[in-house]
Amino acid sequence: MNGGFKKDRMQDVAMQNEAEVALAGSGLRFGYDGRTIVDGVSLSVGRREIVCLLGSSGSGKSTLLRGLAGLAAPVQGNVSFLGEPLLAPHPRAALVFQQPSLLPWLDVSANVGFGLDFARQPAIDKAARTRRIAEALEAVGLAAHAHAYPAQLSGGMAQRVALARALAREPELLFADEPFSALDAITRGEMQTLLVDVVHRWHTAVLLVTHDIDEAILVADRILLLAGQPGNIVREWRVDIPRPRHDYGDDVVRLRLDIVNALRTAASPVTP
């Protein structure tokens, strides 16, 4: 663990204006059945910021994301969302997972509306509900498929519905756990571009978990590398490269190499 880096990062977190922070975690430890998976993690996600949590398989990314989303209580440390302690999933935060988990007996429109019925979601009237569903479907390019059923959709379309279901809730922050990893390369690229476009237009912050370096570079404003046992954030990159970043320019190649080297270093056994 790079102690200097950790100190700088924590100061960075502390110095961020609270009003600009959507999510903040401090000194977090999460685990299962007495086994610590991540420990001492401090991070923040600014309003409208896209942060990627990158790490190798099993490094604890999903465990950390679930805890930050209020789906599991920390063993140590605390999480705040919009300046308040987060003790349970928040109505202004939405989640998207690798599997879209659509209800097969509901059409696309009703699946999106289903997100508005989640526990703790503030009640809205019928007109607002209809508007939100229509706007969310429009945003993900599925307005023409509102009455299709999940069985009639491709994997990419189903994931667009899942994204629309999250957006309809008008979240301040979107937690996304490897949402595109089950898609083919072309569809994945389209979805990554769509995600960035939509969250920019909707002013939504994102915390995206991925083990795909290219995905992180393509979408992130900031990349956090989770590594170690137990896991902690060992490196951070601010990504100021202008979008779109598909063209593998020098900046992208350099950043990619730096991340690959950091991942290799993090994976190397500690020498005595």
Ligand SMILES: Nc1ncnc2c1ncn2[C@@H]1O[C@H](COP(=O)(O)OP(=O)(O)OP(=O)(O)O)[C@@H](O)[C@H]1O
């Ligand atoms: N519900 C659970 N109960 C017990 N152990 C778990 C549970 N979920 C995850 N783990 C363990 O926690 C560790 C970290 O898992 P986690 O899924 O958080 O990692 P990850 O970085 O998201 O991995 P991947 O990229 O493969 O999804 C793994 O050793 C895993 O076996």
